[in-house]
Amino acid sequence: MDLDGGNRRVFNRLGGSSAASPDSSKNQKVCYHWRAGKCSRFPCPFLHRELPHPSGPAAATSNGFGAPKRFADDSGFSGPALRRGPNFNNNHNNSWGRMGANKVVRKTEKVCNYWVQGNCSYGDKCRFLHSWSLGECFTLLNHLDGHQKVVTGIALPAGMDKLYTGSKDETVRAWDTNTGQCMGVINLGGEVGCMISEGPWLFVGIPNVVKAWNTQTNQELSLSGPVGQVYTMVVGNDLLFAGTQDGTILAWKFNAVTNNFEPAASLKGHTLAVVSLVVGANRLYSGSMDHSIKAWSLETLQCLQTLTEHTSVVMSLLCWEQFLLSCSLDQTIKVWVATESGNLEVTYTHKEEHGLLNLRGMPDSESKPVLMCSCNDNSVRLYDLPSFSEKGKIFAKQEIRAIEVGPGGLFFTGDGTGFIVWKWAEAVPKP
Structure with a gap:
């Protein structure tokens, strides 16, 4: 707006x-x-x-993750202010949706089935892609198999040289970030709906409970209260929030005296399952199967506004600068901005050909913001922001339900065959 x-x-x-x-x-x-x-x-x-293939710098691949042992959130996309500030102006808003100069020119946006099976006889002359991605601004480092069903969560606890993945196959796997080897498997007895990390803590949402592990002390806790599957979690204002199948958002607070997480609040208002949560501008934003987004005060935990512009499930939410981005199975990404009254209104709507499942943001090798959105056609689109000009595309055999950002230009995608480690190509110095 x-x-x-x-x-x-x-x-x-x-x-x-x-x-x-x-x-x-x-x-x-x-x-x-x-x-x-x-x-x-x-x-x-x-x-x-044939359309020409996109050009750009290529990057070398690596067998391992290539990640440092100490992880930090360097995405720049979490916890920004969603309010009208001194830098808010019409020119900044006008840039949404304007095409940039780096739009990817498509080849044939379909992976060759024969290449996947290892027997394509056309080689370089094949009209279909012999690659799991389109665009040369990033490269595939490693594909790690092990899960039997779709990966629904990827987490990198701080100070660890391990990455954790959770799946609907009812397991969590730990991976060595230096070798890419699976270090262990935890059987949970329920499908993993989501997984996040905060400091040394790893939180895993399964039906009717949130499992919490301290990766430094190996302490294990079970946080009871959820009814049905736990679909989404986020940490804000020293509270752990969980969106559940019955439409409730539960909150816990860590008590250092008892060394435990204690129930702090129960937020009600959604009529169907809460499937997405994000924190920004001292607010908690929730997306639901009831097609709505609710904004909650982190101080009072009261609902401040309900947004109803989406026409299907609000699958994912993302904060970027003073904007809130939301994606839905209604095939749209909506960009919201706060007006002078403090309420959010849509300033831009981006339309896709398929339903959208997940949003993540990170800077590319030139520190420019990039939006990654997974679609239910087994692909991930990458867009420059705020222009929404296409930067690249990632393909998979199944739906990509998990995307996570790592340090040093790394990011991860998870589908039903495992998860893949990607890395942004190094920027070419300008002469």
Whole structure:
């Protein structure tokens, strides 16, 4: 929402083919029949040529994670102020959705099935991708198998050289970040709905309980209270919040005297399961299967506002600078900004062809903000912010339900076959 004398201004995504382009009158897709050598249409509305592959710096791969032993959140996307401040101006808002100069030019956005099976005979001449990604700004470091079902959580506790993954196969696995080897398996007896870490603590949400482990002392706790599956968790204002299947948000506070987490609050208001939580600007934001987003005061734990612009499940929430981003199975990402009254309003809506599952943000190798969003077509889109110009794409055999940001340009994606370690390519020095 652009505030200019109280008038509302609707932002539309800009871009499209240039009038000077020789193919400006054509649909920017390669003709399927031309690829098969039997297109009989003239003129054909689609391209009779392959689009050039995106260019950019390539990065070397590594067998291990390549991560330092001490982990820190260097994403720059957590806990920003979602309020109108001295730097708020119309020009900043106007940049949402404007196309940048680095839009990825697509090849054929489908992974070759024969290449996956290891027997494609076309080699470099194959029209389909022989890669799990499109774009050269990042590279695949390692693919780690072990889980039997979809990975639903990835966590890197502080001060540890281990990474933890949780799955619907009812297990948590610990991985050595230097070798990529599985160091151990914890059987929980229930599907892992989510997993986060805060300091040395690892929190795992399963049906009817939150498991807590202190990775430094090996202390194990069970936090009771949830009804049904625990889908999402976040830490804010020294409280652990958990969104549950019955629509309640439960809060616990750590008591140093008893060395335990004690119940602090129960937030009610959603009519269906709470599946996404994020903290920013001294507020807790919750997304639900009831299609709504609620903003809660972290001080009073009272609901301040209910947002109802989405038309399906609000799957994920993300704070970035003074903005709140939300994604939904309604195939949209909405960008929210606080008005002078303090209420949030939509300033931009980005539309996708598929339902959206998860949002994560991190800086690329040039410290520019990048949004990663997983879709239910087994892919992850990467966008430059605030332009939403496409930067790359990641493919998988199954839905990618977990994305996590690591140190040193690392990030992780998890699907039903395991999880993959990625790394941003090093920036090329300008002459």
